[in-house]
Amino acid sequence: MQQAENSIRIFRNIPFQLKQKKLFATLKIVEGSEFAGEITALIEEVAPLIRPKVVYRKCSVDQKDQRIVIVNGVEFSSSVLSRNLAEADQAFVFVATSGDELDKLAISKEDILKWYWIDSIKEMALHAAVDFLREHIKNEYGIKKLPSMSPGSGESHIWPIEQQRELFSLLGDVEQMIGVKLTDSFLMIPNKSVSGICFSTETDFITCQLCQREECPDRQAPFDAMVQQRYNF
Ligand code: SF4
Secondary structure, three states, rough: EEEEEOOOOEEOOOOOOOHHHHHHHHHHHOOOOHHHHHHHHHHHHHHHOOOOEEEEEEEEEEEEOOOOEEEEEEEEOOHHHHOOOOOEEEEEEEEEOOOHHHHOOOOOOOEEEEHHHHHHHHHHHHHHHHHHHHHHHHHOOOOOOOOOOOOOOOOOOOOHHHHHHHHHHHHOOHHHHHEEOOOOOEEEEEEOOEEEEEEEOOOOHHHHOOOOOOOOOOOOOOHHHHHHHHHHO
């Protein structure tokens, strides 16, 4: 069910279907192989428990220069973010999470393989939460393209992770709202959570295009020197 708190919107019951075929493909498990039965049993156990969640806030983009952008009165230092919001008068600050329901399972911490499978399931739940958020905002505000940026994503100078503090300050008590806690080192618990700012744009943007980190398993687009040039990097 959705709840509204001021301009903040919270979704705690996002639809999520844990599909065995997709999980097997992610884990490179062949039907009928050694671990297939164990994973099928795990799916049956955890599927009813998973609750992906999202909180977001529609914010005004007030001022921007080449390095700094002000979102609902909060200052963010990132030339890339500032450039991405150059034409925007609104942006959507969000935190999405897989939820922490599976972290409480009575499974030995030494069962590393099983925890790896659970982490993969949580990752799928997180993707469901982010997809839900994107579709919701696009439909609600009639937006076609809705890329996003996250503090700490990619190389540190793109948008420093320390700015998680400012981002969370725009949402309030995120832990109470959807159970996501920000640690002193600006990481999020549960581990499968993501924070960021979505914005409407005519041009596609993926942070990976500016990131030269090699062998990243999560890369969504190749590094692009032309894009780097466009952002004056
Ligand atoms: S390549 Fe990897 S580390 Fe770099 S921005 Fe993309 S997902 Fe993040």
